[in-house]
Amino acid sequence: MTDAPVVLGIETSCDETGIGIVRGHTLLANTVASSMDEHARFGGVVPEVASRAHLEAMTPTVEAALAEAGLAFSDIDAIAVTAGPGLAGALLVGVAAAKSYALGLGVPLYGVNHLAAHVAVDQLEHGPLPKPCIALLVSGGHSSLLLVPDVAEEVISLGATVDDAAGEAFDKVARVLGLPFPGGPHIDKAAREGSGSAIAFPRGKIDDGTLDFSFSGLKTAVARWIEAREAAGEPIHVPDVAASFQEAVVDVLTRKALQACRKYDVHDLLIGGGVAANSRLRALAQERCDAAGVRLRVPRPGLCTDNGAMVAALGSDMVAAGVAPSSLQIPADSSLPITTVHV
Numbered sequence: 001m002t003d004a005p006v007v008l009g010i011e012t013s014c015d016e017t018g019i020g021i022v023r024g025h026t027l028l029a030n031t032v033a034s035s036m037d038e039h040a041r042f043g044g045v046v047p048e049v050a051s052r053a054h055l056e057a058m059t060p061t062v063e064a065a066l067a068e069a070g071l072a073f074s075d076i077d078a079i080a081v082t083a084g085p086g087l088a089g090a091l092l093v094g095v096a097a098a099k100s101y102a103l104g105l106g107v108p109l110y111g112v113n114h115l116a117a118h119v120a121v122d123q124l125e126h127g128p129l130p131k132p133c134i135a136l137l138v139s140g141g142h143s144s145l146l147l148v149p150d151v152a153e154e155v156i157s158l159g160a161t162v163d164d165a166a167g168e169a170f171d172k173v174a175r176v177l178g179l180p181f182p183g184g185p186h187i188d189k190a191a192r193e194g195s196g197s198a199i200a201f202p203r204g205k206i207d208d209g210t211l212d213f214s215f216s217g218l219k220t221a222v223a224r225w226i227e228a229r230e231a232a233g234e235p236i237h238v239p240d241v242a243a244s245f246q247e248a249v250v251d252v253l254t255r256k257a258l259q260a261c262r263k264y265d266v267h268d269l270l271i272g273g274g275v276a277a278n279s280r281l282r283a284l285a286q287e288r289c290d291a292a293g294v295r296l297r298v299p300r301p302g303l304c305t306d307n308g309a310m311v312a313a314l315g316s317d318m319v320a321a322g323v324a325p326s327s328l329q330i331p332a333d334s335s336l337p338i339t340t341v342h343v
Contacts, residue, residue: 005077005319008065008101009312010058012094013086013114014140015050017057019065020309021076022316027124028069030302030309033057051089058097065308076105078325080315083111083343084336085141091332099328108325110315111343113155113336114306115142118272120151120317121310122299130268130295134158136257138281139273139306140167140182143213143253144338145260148270152317157338158260159211166249167275169215173222173245177238187242188278194239196247196280199225203252211260218248250281254288261294270297277301318342 004024011018021029033053066072081098084091095111102109119135135146135155143161148154164172167184174183179190202221204214222245229236257269271285282298289296303309323342330343 005316006071006075007078007080007312007315007319008062008076009308009310009315010079010081010094010098011114011117011306011308011311012054012090013082013084014090014306015045015053016306017054017061018306018308018311019061020307020312021065021069021071022124022309022312024316024320025123025127025313027309028071029065030307031061031065031068032307033061045087047087047089050087051093054090054093058093062101073105076107078108078110078315078319079105080110080112080311080318082114082117082311083326083330084114084333086114086334088332088334091334095330095332103328109328109330110318110323111326111330112311112314112318113338113341115144115146115338116151116155116341117310117314119146119148119155119270120314121303121307122270122272122297123317124309124313125299125303126297129270132264132266133268133270134257134260134264134266135270135272136253137273138166138253138271138275140171141165142273143215145211145256146338147260147264147266150321151314151341152321152323153341155338155341158264159213159256161213161215162205163214163216164219166213166215166253167273169219169249170275172219176223176226177241179238184275184278187246188280190239191243191246191280192239194237194241194243196243198237198240199244201225201244201248203248206252206255211256213252213256215249218245246278246280250278250284253281254285257285258288258292258294261292267293268295268297272299272304274305276304
């Protein structure tokens with residue numbers, strides 16, 4: 001697709017300033033400036049700190065992406081930006097920058113949904129998405145099951161978390177275990193030295209007949225288990241706790257995902273979002289998909305976390321599908337529903 005339009009994507013929904021450049025489904029650049037270190041001492045992302053970091057990082061990160069791709073501003077054919085969901089102030093920085101670049105370059109602007117972009121990014125690694133596919137999106141703010149007839153135009157919500165998202169639970173359990181923020185990578189690492197069957201933690205909503213998720217009770221169960229052992233003066237083997245907690249999360253995620261595949265007679269499952277980088281989730285999903293005759297697609301870890309490449313990928317799909325560009329008056333919508341793929 002050497003003649004496909006070149007799309008620059010801007011992602012600022014949380015704490016990472018991501019700039020990606022694609023030509024069709026070919027990734028030309030993926031540059032990320034993270035403010036994670038600035039949030040670590042607070043044990044979570046501080047919206048005002050994130051917004052200021054985006055302001056400071058935007059121009060140099062765009063310039064770094066252009067340099068990585070070997071392109072100039074004049075080579076850009078369209079701008080795509082995350083319009084929501086996410087932190088309001090952080091989104092505003094990205095949307096304002098995207099409008100400025102689109103206006104200054106005289107190119108079309110595409111405001112896209114952050115969650116749909118997590119689905120679209122897999123095409124940069126594994127080619128066009130099957131139509132339809134089931135997508136399991138797992139991150140710090142979202143745990144969702146989606147039916148995706150066409151990622152550029154239609155995404156249908158099948159289920160979502162009713163309380164804590166999986167990534168949020170990872171962060172909170174890591175804090176209780178004395179592990180650093182963000183918790184996901186540290187729990188994954190600790191769990192490799194432990195047993196996932198050491199402690200029988202609960203599986204929320206596992207057999208409730210819905211495709212929704214709940215991880216708040218699991219998080220509380222881990223905290224109460226630790227408190228009881230500490231009160232009794234008993235040692236706590238962190239790897240076993242981490243592995244058992246992790247197993248409870250990925251058990252529910254993969255069971256529900258395959259339930260969705262069976263219910264809608266879909267034979268392709270995609271997993272995206274930051275938690276998709278978890279090694280146990282990837283392994284168990286592959287094992288269960290193989291047993292069920294379902295084809296599994298998971299992007300490499302660097303494309304699972306928030307990045308501009310995923311936004312550019314979805315924008316490129318919209319250009320190819322002939323979707324009308326967004327207005328320069330588009331808002332940043334912190335609660336943009338997943339069913340709204342394009343703003």
